[in-house]
Amino acid sequence: MKSTFQVSKIILFAIVVALAIFPFVSDSRTWTILLTQIFIFSILAMSYDILLGYTGIVSFGHAMFFGMGAYATAIMLDRFEPTIGIFVLSIAVGMCIAGIISFLVGLLTLRLKSHFFAMLTMAVSGLFLVLAEKWRTLTFGNDGFTFKAPEIFKDRMMYYLLVLGCLVLVYLLLRRFVDSPLGRVLIAVRENEQRTKSLGFQTLHYKVIASVVAGVIASLAGSLYAVSLRFVNTSVLTMDITLDALLMTIIGGVGTLIGPIIGAGVIELAQHYLSGLAKEHPIFERWIIFFGIVYILAVIFFPKGIVGTVKHLFWKRKNPIKIAISSKRKGIAK
Amino acid sequence: MEPILRTENLTIKFGGQTAVDNVNFEVPEKHFKSIIGPNGAGKTTFFNLISGELKATSGDVFFRGESLSGKSSVARTRKGIGRSFQITNVFPNLTVIENVRLAVQSKEKIRYQFFRHFASYKDLHIQAERLLEIVLLTSKANAFATQLSHGEKRKLEIAMLLALDTEVLLLDEPTAGMSLEEVPAILDVIKQIKQTGERTILLIEHKMDMIMDLSDSIMVLFNGRLLADGTPKEIMDNETVQHAYLGGLYDEHLA
Numbered sequence: 001m002k003s004t005f006q007v008s009k010i011i012l013f014a015i016v017v018a019l020a021i022f023p024f025v026s027d028s029r030t031w032t033i034l035l036t037q038i039f040i041f042s043i044l045a046m047s048y049d050i051l052l053g054y055t056g057i058v059s060f061g062h063a064m065f066f067g068m069g070a071y072a073t074a075i076m077l078d079r080f081e082p083t084i085g086i087f088v089l090s091i092a093v094g095m096c097i098a099g100i101i102s103f104l105v106g107l108l109t110l111r112l113k114s115h116f117f118a119m120l121t122m123a124v125s126g127l128f129l130v131l132a133e134k135w136r137t138l139t140f141g142n143d144g145f146t147f148k149a150p151e152i153f154k155d156r157m158m159y160y161l162l163v164l165g166c167l168v169l170v171y172l173l174l175r176r177f178v179d180s181p182l183g184r185v186l187i188a189v190r191e192n193e194q195r196t197k198s199l200g201f202q203t204l205h206y207k208v209i210a211s212v213v214a215g216v217i218a219s220l221a222g223s224l225y226a227v228s229l230r231f232v233n234t235s236v237l238t239m240d241i242t243l244d245a246l247l248m249t250i251i252g253g254v255g256t257l258i259g260p261i262i263g264a265g266v267i268e269l270a271q272h273y274l275s276g277l278a279k280e281h282p283i284f285e286r287w288i289i290f291f292g293i294v295y296i297l298a299v300i301f302f303p304k305g306i307v308g309t310v311k312h313l314f315w316k317r318k319n320p321i322k323i324a325i326s327s328k329r330k331g332i333a334k
Numbered sequence: 335m336e337p338i339l340r341t342e343n344l345t346i347k348f349g350g351q352t353a354v355d356n357v358n359f360e361v362p363e364k365h366f367k368s369i370i371g372p373n374g375a376g377k378t379t380f381f382n383l384i385s386g387e388l389k390a391t392s393g394d395v396f397f398r399g400e401s402l403s404g405k406s407s408v409a410r411t412r413k414g415i416g417r418s419f420q421i422t423n424v425f426p427n428l429t430v431i432e433n434v435r436l437a438v439q440s441k442e443k444i445r446y447q448f449f450r451h452f453a454s455y456k457d458l459h460i461q462a463e464r465l466l467e468i469v470l471l472t473s474k475a476n477a478f479a480t481q482l483s484h485g486e487k488r489k490l491e492i493a494m495l496l497a498l499d500t501e502v503l504l505l506d507e508p509t510a511g512m513s514l515e516e517v518p519a520i521l522d523v524i525k526q527i528k529q530t531g532e533r534t535i536l537l538i539e540h541k542m543d544m545i546m547d548l549s550d551s552i553m554v555l556f557n558g559r560l561l562a563d564g565t566p567k568e569i570m571d572n573e574t575v576q577h578a579y580l581g582g583l584y585d586e587h588l589a
Binding site: 188 | 436
């Protein structure tokens, strides 16, 4: 057991090192930008995994926190000097706003049953979208605005390394968070909320904590996203962002943290290549249809996601007897 | 002496149906009380009212003289009323040891610690292992709860209840649906808890020999009302009880 754990740690470390070396050996600008994008969405998808995978909360409004980060950073870099100091400060401001809003929204809505909660998050998120569209003096609405990023990020490689660093840091922090005693209670809430209550855990507190952590991390992803484009408009607050995070988490494997990273990679690459195929055949101009098909197939055949399925196969190989017994039991039950 | 648990005119209505009707009862500290009654008598509902899963329409529950009205199930567990469920209610996709460890974690008030790895709380693990030994589930510690047999799940329920280390234990048909071979193990566990003399236990059961063997007193519910309350002997000799409930069932059980 321990050795598999060690091996996976070494593999992860090797991958991170390889990714860190990548921009030094390759001069492909496209790949540097694409990977940066993947890392940013990995952070967003991991934050969504805290909600969906670990606490069992379905939110349709996660984009609002991503958007808060994006706007906080974009507005501050635009209005003040585009320096590293302001950049860091803007991330902190975005995270604080997202933390406060997710706390308030969570406190007011998480008492509700899951589907009502999902609907309400969609409504609140819609509210922020409308606000951003109407408050043109601040956001320039749907047209958005460009802004200058700190000088040092003109070098795409520097930005790539910064985002990779953030990804690793967020992964380690969230890993520790979900493996803490508090994280175990989050999983208990997902498994059986009523039972968790009867053990003496105030489940509402845990759901609010999960939603604040997810909101704050999503805001970081938003800040990084805005600077990577040096442009922001209301698209950062739309349902598409939430759905992307949802898809990445589900395809990669919920409740695994690594899964959403892989999911983000798969989806970003699929979007990149499928849209690129349009040159080959005009049918690929409608690449989104293929994307939909791939998604449906993935959910049908890999409901546990990529990482969940791989984990299950490993577990099956290790515990052949248990499987035999449990399937026998199922047979009897039928 | 103030009873540890007391109800006053406890009533709950579901629409027109009164499931628990004006029940006044009390149980002294470290007492073993069984609750019997035919199916639908309101026994589990009565437990749900005590543990806070349901809100009473009128009346109140008192724990050490303090009213529990308006207190959630979370607050009641923390005060010292723990319960097991009739329909097994565990965390299916967690391992057996993890199920128990969560309960131990709650008892140890390790609720919001978020930075140390849970495995570094070795004491939780040791306590959980000891509880699994008591209920004879050590060999299944690393199996997922969903893989357990019905009887094993009941044992897990009891381990989780014991882990909470509450003063009052509400046991809702701990042997329900168990095969005959599995019953003695559970019975032994309950006997052991009783022998330590540290807990107040309320037990809902249908197995009369078990009840006669264990109980200090028995209360009988019938159609939501308290029909009788007394020592096992008094209950056995009570004609109303025999007529309403024990007659058929007791004979059937002996046969």
